[in-house]
Amino acid sequence: MHYQPKKDLLQNRIILVTGASDGIGREAALTYARHGARLILLGRNEDKLRDVAQAIASEGGAPTREYILDLLTCTPESCRELAGRIATEYPRLDGVLHNAGLLGEVCPMDEQNPEIWQQVMQVNVNGTFFLTQALLPLLLQSDSGSLVFTSSSVGRQGRANWGAYAASKFATEGMMQVLAEEYQSRHLRVNCINPGGTRTSMRASAFPSEDPLKLKTPADIMPLYLWLMGDDSRRKTGMTFDAQPGRKPGISQ
Ligand code: NDP
Numbered sequence: 001m002h003y004q005p006k007k008d009l010l011q012n013r014i015i016l017v018t019g020a021s022d023g024i025g026r027e028a029a030l031t032y033a034r035h036g037a038r039l040i041l042l043g044r045n046e047d048k049l050r051d052v053a054q055a056i057a058s059e060g061g062a063p064t065r066e067y068i069l070d071l072l073t074c075t076p077e078s079c080r081e082l083a084g085r086i087a088t089e090y091p092r093l094d095g096v097l098h099n100a101g102l103l104g105e106v107c108p109m110d111e112q113n114p115e116i117w118q119q120v121m122q123v124n125v126n127g128t129f130f131l132t133q134a135l136l137p138l139l140l141q142s143d144s145g146s147l148v149f150t151s152s153s154v155g156r157q158g159r160a161n162w163g164a165y166a167a168s169k170f171a172t173e174g175m176m177q178v179l180a181e182e183y184q185s186r187h188l189r190v191n192c193i194n195p196g197g198t199r200t201s202m203r204a205s206a207f208p209s210e211d212p213l214k215l216k217t218p219a220d221i222m223p224l225y226l227w228l229m230g231d232d233s234r235r236k237t238g239m240t241f242d243a244q245p246g247r248k249p250g251i252s253q
Contacts, residue, residue, distance in 0.1 A: 001223045001224045001227065001243065001245065002223070003223040003224070003226065003227045003232075005035060005223070005226045005227065005230060005232075006035075006230075007035065007036075008036045009035045009036065009226060009229075009230040009231075009232075010032055010035040010036045010037035010094075010095075010226075010229060010230060011035075011036035011037075012036065012038075013032075013036070013037045013038070013094040013095060013229065013230075014037070014038045014040065014090050014091075014092060014093055014094050014095075014142075015032050015037045015038070015039055015040070015093070015094060015095040015096070015097065015229060016039075016040040016042060016086075016093055016095070016096045016097070016135070017029045017032070017039065017040070017041060017042065017096075017097045017099055018042045018043070018069075018071070018096075018097065018098050018099050018100040018128075018131070019042070019043060019099040019100025019101065020039075020041035020042055020043050020049060020052055020066075020099070021041075021043035021044075021045050021048035021049050021051075021052060022043075022048060022200070022201065023198075023200035023201060023202060023218060024099055024150075024195055024198060024200060024218045024221070025043075025097070025099035025100065026052050026218070027217075027218035027219055027222060028097055028099060028218075028222065028225045029041055029052055029056065029064075030052070030055060030056060030059070030061075031219075031222045031225060032095075032225075032226070032229060033056040033059065033061035033062065033064070034059065034061065035226060035230075036062070037062070037094075037095075037229070038062040038063065038064070038090075039056060039061070039064040039065075040064070040065050040067065040086060040090070040093075041053060041064055041065070041066045041067070042066075042067050042068075042069050042100070043066070043068065043069070043100070044068060044069065044070040044071070044072075046066070046068055049066040049068070050066060052064075052066075053066055065086075065089060067082060067085070067086070069082055069131070071100055071102075071123040071127030071128065071131070072102075072119060072122055072123055072127070074127045074130055074131070075130065076130045076133065076134070078130075079127075079130040079131045079133070079134035079135075080134045082131075082134065083131075083134035083135050083137070083138065086135075086138065087137075087138060090138070091141060092138055092139070092141030092142045092145075093135060093138040093139045093141070093142060093145065094139075094142040094144065094145055094146070095142075095145065095146045095147075095148070095229045096132070096135055096139060096146075096147050096148065097148045097150075097225070097229070098128050098131070098132070098147075098148065098149045098150055098172075099150050100123065100128075101124050101150060101202070102119060102120050102123040102124060102165075103120070103165055103202050103205060103206055104116050104117065104119065104120035104163065104164045104165050105163060105164070106161050106162065106163070106165075106206055107161055107163065108160065108161055108163075109163055112163040112164060116164065117163065117164040120164035120165055120168050121164060121167070121168055121171075124165070124168035124169070124171070124172060125168050125171045125172065125175070128149070128172070128175070129175060132147070132175070132179070139188055140186060140187070140188060142187060142188075143187050144187055144231060144234055145187055145188040145189070146188075146189055146191075146228055146233070147179065147188060147189070147190045147191075148190075148191055148192070148193055148225075148228050148229070149172050149173075149175065149190075149191070149192045149193075150172070150192065150193055150194075150195065151169050151172050151173050151176075151192040151193065151194045151240055152165070152166070152169040152194055152195075153194055153196070153249035154166035154169055154249070155168075155169025155170050155172055155173050155192075155194070156169075156170075156173065156194075156240070157249075158170075159249070172192065173192055173240060176190050176191065176192045176238070176240070177238055180237045180238030180239075181238060183237075184237055184238070189233070189234070189235075189236060189237035190237055190238065191228055191233075191236060191237060191238070191239050191240065191241060192239070192240040192241070193224060193225065193228065193240075193241055193243055194240055194241070194242050194243065195221055195243045195244070196216070196221070196242060196243050196244030196247045196249075197215050197216070197244070197247065197249075197250075197251075197252055198215060198216055198217070198218055198220075198221060198243075198244075199212045199213075199215040199216065199217045199218070200218065203215065207251050207252075209251075210251050210252055211252070214252035214253075215252055216244060221243035221244060223243075224241055224242075224243040225243070228241065
């Protein structure tokens, strides 16, 4: 995507990123901070989150807050409790990037371990839904809220061996479409990003034989992440955007 964001695109915006500790989420948090946003970092690993917060601080970004939430074990209650704590420190949320995700096993359906299947569904769908439900009141306090889910090409077209992950991303797309319609007359837009093959540890575990240098980095795909959080995408809702349009799904040759 060719998008030239203004340096102050996200000035005074309060943005929460899940899975902010690594990969695409880490990069998104740093990028949003560079464009003026106040970041709320969510993850399950305190040390890694603190490292991201320090990186933001060292670049002169606005003060951040880190909150621990393990999507594998979270419940509607723990998500509401977290949202309550956030509400004591922040008046609203202008953006939420649901980025955290679990790959699970890449193998045929008849070999998918049911326990891991449930874990993938819990992290990618159920936990993400519990958190969304808890954060909606804060998002509705914004005059231009943006709720962004993270999908995948296998969330639009099923592919052999992608089992629980593909099913969870179809569910993510569905959740986004339902919410977008429910909030279309309010100040809240709801969309999905499909990052496309990106150089992260999740990608490396899905395609261990792939040369990572053939892949875009998280930094390369940030223009779309910025556009969806800023005012330039204000009228868009209910859509899935490719961060790497035209890229063929699958292994990079
Ligand atoms: P990474 O594995 O690099 O990062 C995943 C992030 O999610 C990490 O911050 C991780 O935390 C967090 N996370 C995982 N499980 C949990 C959990 N139980 N509770 C809280 N946080 C958790 O993945 P990517 O950056 O590659 O992926 C980001 C998103 O993009 C995912 O939704 C993925 O499905 C999607 N995607 C990625 C593609 C790619 O090619 N990279 C392609 C298409 C979609 P921790 O640091 O503690 O491990």
